[in-house]
Amino acid sequence: MSVKPTTGHTAAFRPGAFHSEPDGRIFSKTVEKNANPVIDGLSPFLGDASGHALEIGSGTGQHIQHFARAFPNLTWTPSEPDATHRASIDAWRAHENSTTLPAITIDAALDWPGQPELQAITPLNLILSLNVIHISPFTVANGIINGAGKTLKPLGLLAFYGPFMENGQHTGDGNAMFDARLRADNPDWGIRDTADLADLGRAAGLKQIALLQMPSNNRILLLQKT
Numbered sequence: 001m002s003v004k005p006t007t008g009h010t011a012a013f014r015p016g017a018f019h020s021e022p023d024g025r026i027f028s029k030t031v032e033k034n035a036n037p038v039i040d041g042l043s044p045f046l047g048d049a050s051g052h053a054l055e056i057g058s059g060t061g062q063h064i065q066h067f068a069r070a071f072p073n074l075t076w077t078p079s080e081p082d083a084t085h086r087a088s089i090d091a092w093r094a095h096e097n098s099t100t101l102p103a104i105t106i107d108a109a110l111d112w113p114g115q116p117e118l119q120a121i122t123p124l125n126l127i128l129s130l131n132v133i134h135i136s137p138f139t140v141a142n143g144i145i146n147g148a149g150k151t152l153k154p155l156g157l158l159a160f161y162g163p164f165m166e167n168g169q170h171t172g173d174g175n176a177m178f179d180a181r182l183r184a185d186n187p188d189w190g191i192r193d194t195a196d197l198a199d200l201g202r203a204a205g206l207k208q209i210a211l212l213q214m215p216s217n218n219r220i221l222l223l224q225k226t
């Protein structure tokens, strides 16, 4: 099946915030800064979890290398609809001589069980998506939650990381300005409200089990398959 991207993915990687290595790895300083706080936040919930973990919208592919080292009992699969990003993900995988599986081409807004690359790794124990659902149309958030409802094992976890609104309010002035910039770039983008995501989760058979504070007014929203 050919996957048609639902948005201009490369717009998510702003000039100046990244550089490319000769072997194709895209390097982001922000990812290096965020990885350990995310790992610390997830650790109490993952412990020594095993099974399959899928990242949606892996971007440069750096995060998943940190996660694979921190949680080695999980089998990690990165995914990306954007071919340039997939090349970076696989270049990171080669550079790290990593246990992560090759990047697959999931467009999260499409019907998940209809995407053949998922069949080898489902049912899933964990789905992670970092900094994706505010830089894509709401159909992507909806698709991730519905996909999680269909592909997670009972008690499996879905984790979103990034900026969120809570009860209709931004969690800081910086996020309010960021939201305005996102919506100016693309009216379908924007910071999502945890209450809307929790509602979608309930309808898909997932319940919210945590909302963790992260540096720079970011959050981890954790939903669990019931």
Ligand SMILES: C[S@@+](CC[C@H](N)C(=O)[O-])C[C@H]1O[C@@H](n2cnc3c(N)ncnc32)[C@H](O)[C@@H]1O
Binding pocket: 005, 006, 007, 009, 010, 012, 013, 028, 031, 056, 057, 058, 059, 060, 063, 080, 081, 082, 085, 106, 107, 108, 109, 129, 130, 131, 132, 135, 136, 140
């Ligand atoms: C801001 S980047 C974040 C990348 C990475 N997760 C990180 O935190 O550095 C947003 C990512 O979402 C991906 N994305 C956008 N639309 C998507 C979709 N429909 N399905 C899956 N990923 C998507 C983009 O290709 C891009 O890699």
